[in-house]
Amino acid sequence: MTKIRTRYAPSPTGKMHVGNLRSALYEFLIAKHENGDFMLRIEDTDQERFVEGATEIIYRTLEKTGLIHDEGPDKDGGYGPYVQSERMKTGIYMKYAKELIDKGEAYYCFCDKERLASLKTEIVEGKEIMIYDKHCLSLSKEEIEANLAAGKPYVIRQNNPTEGTTTFHDELYGDITVNNSELDDMILIKSDGYPTYNFANVVDDHTMNITHVVRGNEYLSSSPKYVRLYDAFGWEVPVYVHLPLITDENHKKLSKRSGHASFEDLIEQGFLTEAVVNYIALLGWSPEDNREIFSLEELKKEFDYHRISKSPAVFDIVKLKWMNGEYLKAMDFDKFYELAKPYLVEALGENFDLKKIAAMVKTRIEVFPDIAGQVDFFKKLPEYDPAMYAHKKMKTDKTSSLKVLEDLLPILEAQDDYSNDALYQTLLAYVEKEGVKNGYVMWPVRTAVSGKQMTPAGATEIMEILGKEESIARIRKGIELLKAE
Ligand code: GLU
Numbered sequence: 464m465t466k467i468r469t470r471y472a473p474s475p476t477g478k479m480h481v482g483n484l485r486s487a488l489y490e491f492l493i494a495k496h497e498n499g500d501f502m503l504r505i506e507d508t509d510q511e512r513f514v515e516g517a518t519e520i521i522y523r524t525l526e527k528t529g530l531i532h533d534e535g536p537d538k539d540g541g542y543g544p545y546v547q548s549e550r551m552k553t554g555i556y557m558k559y560a561k562e563l564i565d566k567g568e569a570y571y572c573f574c575d576k577e578r579l580a581s582l583k584t585e586i587v588e589g590k591e592i593m594i595y596d597k598h599c600l601s602l603s604k605e606e607i608e609a610n611l612a613a614g615k616p617y618v619i620r621q622n623n624p625t626e627g628t629t630t631f632h633d634e635l636y637g638d639i640t641v642n643n644s645e646l647d648d649m650i651l652i653k654s655d656g657y658p659t660y661n662f663a664n665v666v667d668d669h670t671m672n673i674t675h676v677v678r679g680n681e682y683l684s685s686s687p688k689y690v691r692l693y694d695a696f697g698w699e700v701p702v703y704v705h706l707p708l709i710t711d712e713n714h715k716k717l718s719k720r721s722g723h724a725s726f727e728d729l730i731e732q733g734f735l736t737e738a739v740v741n742y743i744a745l746l747g748w749s750p751e752d753n754r755e756i757f758s759l760e761e762l763k764k765e766f767d768y769h770r771i772s773k774s775p776a777v778f779d780i781v782k783l784k785w786m787n788g789e790y791l792k793a794m795d796f797d798k799f800y801e802l803a804k805p806y807l808v809e810a811l812g813e814n815f816d817l818k819k820i821a822a823m824v825k826t827r828i829e830v831f832p833d834i835a836g837q838v839d840f841f842k843k844l845p846e847y848d849p850a851m852y853a854h855k856k857m858k859t860d861k862t863s864s865l866k867v868l869e870d871l872l873p874i875l876e877a878q879d880d881y882s883n884d885a886l887y888q889t890l891l892a893y894v895e896k897e898g899v900k901n902g903y904v905m906w907p908v909r910t911a912v913s914g915k916q917m918t919p920a921g922a923t924e925i926m927e928i929l930g931k932e933e934s935i936a937r938i939r940k941g942i943e944l945l946k947a948e
Pocket of ligand 1: 471472473474506660664677678
């Protein structure tokens with residue numbers, strides 16, 4: 464069996480979008496599932512779209528996500544160069560373009576801008592497309608040679624038939640047949656000498672022995688033209704997997720406006736790399752069972768590309784948050800603390816036992832930025848409505864709460880051990896003495912010391928963190944509020 468070889472072939476045009484990362488991940492997984500090779504190829508032939516620094520983002524992201532390539536510009540595997548602008552300098556694209564010209568499958572085109580602008584256009588998938596009228600196909604050999612000798616600018620175009628059909632196979636979409644009359648004579652080599660993506664992807668995938676190509680389904684409509692190129696050369700067509708569009712919650716194409724379109728955006732918003740990778744794996748793929756949590760290692764084992772779905776994948780930030788929370792829960796505490804600490808410091812400064820607070824919130828947050836909302840009451844007692852003291856289930860009301868706080872105040876003032884255990888024993892003793900339920904006492908105390916209905920910990924744990932002075936001040940404040948009612 465031939466070794467599986469896949470490639471991630473990004474154009475360095477900016478941030479790494481979720482869709483790009485999904486292609487990279489699936490390419491990686493298809494290869495690694497079968498012990499194959501995963502290659503990185505930089506497609507920088509479109510000089511106008513090139514963005515400074517974008518290549519670095521690609522390297523950084525692949526490394527961070529663990530999608531480690533076996534070959535690439537920085538790791539020679541014998542198929543280099545791995546950057547298209549460097550490949551161009553070897554003359555490879557021109558050599559193959561000329562081979563197609565010799566076979567009658569391509570031709571020189573010397574038409575200038577004005578002539579091209581005068582040609583008919585058609586609307587294809589919402590875009591205005593110029594259909595080239597094969598004018599230069601009829602040039603004689605002598606005319607072509609004279610033009611070339613005179614240094615007249617030219618492009619090289621694919622010569623597609625105007626009759627018949629072309630069929631190709633995609634793993635998700637099955638066999639697709641198109642009328643050749645719909646295939647425009649696309650440019651293979653541009654006037655600046657660079658190949659187009661349309662040509663370079665075919666030459667490179669073949670010469671680099673790529674067996675499986677995963678890419679967005681925006682390339683589906685061009686694929687018949689690629690297949691015609693493979694056929695013209697007599698090359699084997701790789702397995703094509705054209706992935707469905709990723710949409711936002713409103714079923715619109717995921718875009719910058721959605722706010723979470725790129726890997727960097729998500730990391731900035733406090734998501735964990737592992738959770739993002741896990742979530743992206745499920746944007747179009749699912750295992751046989753309903754399992755959802757997968758490490759990259761597990762994905763390598765489980766990923767069967769035949770189970771990719773062609774229905775649009777909805778990027779659901781709520782689901783990603785849930786998943787991120789699951790990763791936080793499962794995380795080793797020391798690692799959690801290390802990552803959570805900057806958020807804790809930002810919310811509370813350094814004057815609290817941040818480690819204890821981290822342990823309180825670990826299972827209660829979905830993303831690190833949730834921390835502030837969970838812990839801000841430690842720093843400052845929020846304004847709160849005394850109505851909060853009344854709790855049906857705990858059988859408390861404002862009057863009972865006032866009595867509990869007033870009874871406990873002198874006891875808590877007399878106590879110096881403000882450890883959670885000691886405080887708990889004190890409250891418990893009061894509970895027993897009064898013959899009431901725990902909540903009847905804990906609820907008003909927790910309300911007084913936190914000013915919140917929901918807290919990441921119980922009354923005495925909170926008091927331990929606050930210390931005696933602040934706890935007493937807050938209980939006094941509670942009494943004052945309740946008395947004023
Ligand atoms: N350079 C193309 C892009 O970034 C890659 C498409 C492909 O994977 O073939 O969209």
